[in-house]
Every structure is written in C-alpha cells, then in structure tokens.
Amino acid sequence: MATKIDGKQVAASINDAVKSATLALEKDTGVKPGLAVVIVGEDPASHAYVGAKSRMARECGFNSIQHTLPEGATQEELATIVEALNADETIHGILVQLPLPRHLNSDSIIQSIRPEKDVDGLHIVNAGKLATGDLDGGLVSCTPAGAMILVRRTHGEDLSGLSAVVIGRSNLFGKPMSALLLAANATVTTAHSRTENLSGICRNADILVAAVGRPEMVRASWVKSGATVIDVGINRIAASERGEGTYRLVGDVAFDECVEVAGVITPVPGGVGPMTIAMLMANTVIAAHRKAGKTPPKFS
Numbered sequence: 001m002a003t004k005i006d007g008k009q010v011a012a013s014i015n016d017a018v019k020s021a022t023l024a025l026e027k028d029t030g031v032k033p034g035l036a037v038v039i040v041g042e043d044p045a046s047h048a049y050v051g052a053k054s055r056m057a058r059e060c061g062f063n064s065i066q067h068t069l070p071e072g073a074t075q076e077e078l079a080t081i082v083e084a085l086n087a088d089e090t091i092h093g094i095l096v097q098l099p100l101p102r103h104l105n106s107d108s109i110i111q112s113i114r115p116e117k118d119v120d121g122l123h124i125v126n127a128g129k130l131a132t133g134d135l136d137g138g139l140v141s142c143t144p145a146g147a148m149i150l151v152r153r154t155h156g157e158d159l160s161g162l163s164a165v166v167i168g169r170s171n172l173f174g175k176p177m178s179a180l181l182l183a184a185n186a187t188v189t190t191a192h193s194r195t196e197n198l199s200g201i202c203r204n205a206d207i208l209v210a211a212v213g214r215p216e217m218v219r220a221s222w223v224k225s226g227a228t229v230i231d232v233g234i235n236r237i238a239a240s241e242r243g244e245g246t247y248r249l250v251g252d253v254a255f256d257e258c259v260e261v262a263g264v265i266t267p268v269p270g271g272v273g274p275m276t277i278a279m280l281m282a283n284t285v286i287a288a289h290r291k292a293g294k295t296p297p298k299f300s
Contacts, residue, residue: 002229002262005150011274014149014299015060018281021297022061025289033288034063034091035119035280038081041071041101050097053277060281063090071101078109086114092291093119093284116290119283121145127171130179139283144177146275147230151181151207152300154228154264159186165202167191167218167252168211173232177209198222210252220257229258229265232272 026032035057039050050066057064067081078096085094094117100106110118115125121141129138155162164186168174178190186207191198193212202208202222210218211232223229233252242248251268259265266272282299289296 002259002265004259005154005264005266005271007146007150007266007271007274010150010153011146011278014275014278014282015056017297017299018060018278018285021285021289025285025292025294026061029292029294031288031292032061032063032090033093033284034065034088035093035095035284036065036067036085036088036091037095037097038067038069038078038085039097040069040073040078040104046097046099053095053280056277056281057284060285062281062284065091073101073104075104075108078104079112082109082112086112086117091117092288093117093280095120095280115139116287119280119287121176121283122172127176130176133179133183135180135183139287140180140279141172141176142279142283143173143232143272143276144180145279145282147177147209147232147272148180148184149275149279149300150230150266150272151228152184155207157184157300159184159207162186162206163189163204164207164209165189165191165205166209166211167198167202168209168232170211173211177211177232181207181209212252214252215250216252216254218253218258220254220261223258223261225261226263227261229253229262230272231255231266231268234268234273 037050054064054066085091094113096109110122115123118126121139126138164181166174166178169190169192178188182188199222203224207228209230215235215237231251231253235250236247237250239246239248249269286296
C-alpha cells in the first residue's frame, strides 16, 4: 500500500513560509507584495478559483487586487488593464485567469505581461529560462513547480539514477515538468498520445507523472512496484452511485488500483491541486524580493 501525499499539508507549509517571507520583506524594506488577478466572463469554476487565489493572497499579507471584466470585453480593454498593471510599482505579480472567452487572444495577453511579473510562469522568457536550466532567474509555472516540490520531498534534491516519465507535453505542464526533472538530474521521458507502448514505458519509471486529462487512464499494470506517482489530472465523471446527475472528481490515475502498487502517490483531489495556489503565492513573494533588490527565498 502506497504512502499518500497530503498536498494540503505541504501547501500549508509553503504558505506559512510565504507569510514569514512577506513579513520579513515588509519589515526590512517597507515593500508589501502585490498580486493582481484579472478575470473575464462569468465562468463559475474560474470565479471560484480566482476567489481562492485572492483569499490566500490576503491571508499571506499581500496587497490583493482583482479586476473583473464582462464576457464581452474586448482585446483592447483587457490589454489596457495589463498595461496599467505592468506600470504599477506596487504590483509584483499579474495573473490573467485562463481560459479566456474564445473571442480573446490569450497568448498575446500572456506575452504582454512583464516577465518579472508573470507569476503564472507562462511568458516565453520564463519558459526559456526554465528550458535552459536557469531555475533562479525566472518564474516557474505554478503547477509543475508544486508537483516538483512533492517529488523532492520524497526523493530529495538530486534525482540522479532515477527514471522519470511525464505523460503529457503541454506548454502549461508537461514540458516545464520534464525540464524541472531533468534539471534535478533525473533521466526523463516525455510521453504523449503518439507514444508507442505507453504502458511499457511507464512501467520503467521510478517517478511517473500523469497530466493528460483522461480519467483514470493510468492503470496498476502501468506502475512500477514502489514508484512515485504524481497525478496532475482533475476530471469530473458521473457518480451514479450518489444519485442521478451527481459527479465526482478523479485524476488521470486509477487511484484505487495504483495505490496498491506504488510506493508514494498523490490523491485527487487533495494532492497536486492545493500546491498550485501555494506556488502562485511563492512566485509573488519571489518577484517582490527581486524588485526590492533582495535575495528571494527558496521554497521546497
């Protein structure tokens, strides 16, 4: 039976470290970290997520700002807000909640955020720094950064001699996660929908990371005995046993099967999910330290 990683507990420890760093920075320099979140439209899930981010920012002692635009907001209106936040010296982190409504060009908006304020880690400058191994010069995308902390808490800082497989090659998660594992000296395979013998490749992994958005795709027969399994998927499926029209959340890993084979595993919900917001807070306080000319804290 695998050890289950409590993502909420690890995230709470990161948030505590962020709060301490925030207090120390403000005491030392008078600088209070500022986080601005921009949301467009009325999507309930996005609003719930943004609300959680804003609450945590306030709890961490940040100056927390939210801009809410209507569904029909234009590209120019959104760009104007981002431009103003770029110029605001009291704002250290800017986050535009994705996905945006279809009529808006998400990429041009993300790339218009100053890299030093891109706390989502999606700007091409930050992605490039990560890809070239410059982990201290940019800002790392929040979900892979959080998943990597869970890996390091299991295996330590140096993954030399360990084989890692990441299922998924998205710019949002798969590619940055592979880069982080590689930077820690793991031998990394990035697998995806075109990969032949996917199950066989996964069975060789000491660290298996699933991020494909397919409910319970990874079965117990895919998992090496004693492996660390990091499940990044969040999928809503019907839960007829709870009554008609009800749903439950599952990951990309068939948890009930794989928990019997793995050595360490993250549940869904309660695994990687809480780490995303915690790393957003960490990125914001890192950005504030850099702006103030101070050495930023490290979170692990």
